[in-house]
Amino acid sequence: MAPDLRLLILPLPEFALLPFGAFLDKLRFSADDEDYSRQRYCRWTVIGLDLAPVPCSSGAMVQVEATPAQVDWSAYDHLVLFGGRNASATAALAPRYRALLKQAAKAGVKLVCVDNAAFLLAACGLLDGHQVVVHWRHEAEFRVAFPRVRLLTGQLYCFDGSRITCAGGTAAIDLAVELIARASGRARALKGLADMLVDESRDSRHALRSLEAGAGEGRLVQRATALMRHHLAARLPV
Secondary structure, eight states, X not given: OOOXXXXXXXXXXXXXXXXXXXXXXXXXXXXXXXXXXXXXXXXEEEBOSSSSOEEBTTSOEEOOOBOGGGOOGGGOSEEEEEOBSSHHHHHTTHHHHXXXXXXXXXXXXXXXXXXXXXXHHXXXXXXXXXXXXXXXXXXXXXXXXXXXXXXXXXOSEEEETTEEEEOOTTHHHXXXXXXXXXXXXXXXXXXXXXXXTOOOOOOTTOOXXXXXXXXXXXXXXXXXXXXXXXXXXXXXXX
């Protein structure tokens, strides 16, 4: 039986482990019946420029299963990139990854950016004309670096044709749910959320309560705190 969803997983150096693990575990729950963890309805392969393990930002290593030369692009629908901890360093990887990414795009594989991976695709010119989402901490930095790319704010993820972007963190679970729902239906997409101790999947426009200032603070303080958070990378005067 051919799987409904076929993905290549590309962790970039110093990638964040939280969205990577959350995304893969959601795939695992939906990929099989019960909790057998077989890749029946979803199939994925971890790839890299070579077969060397890739370090995440917390030091753990992820083993690569295949290189681009070993990949049959026609056997996959999506290439999912997990960005590095440092946005500018991730963008600087463009010379190393440009050929791989353009090969995937030419083959009709949809490019999915999680966390700071959007900086790499933008640096490769692969987000031109698309709407994108990045982590709120890096919105100002992204605008400065790529002023011609339309950046959406206040969203967990965005589907825009052959480009899909996600802010990272636990939003990777919500992204996985949406990808699976579009390929296999909502019932299979929601499978396993209770096992992951997740109450419900969130809409792409879900507003994060954690970005709001403390309840005991006044409205002016809340507004000032919110402005500072959204402009951490900008040189704004007081």
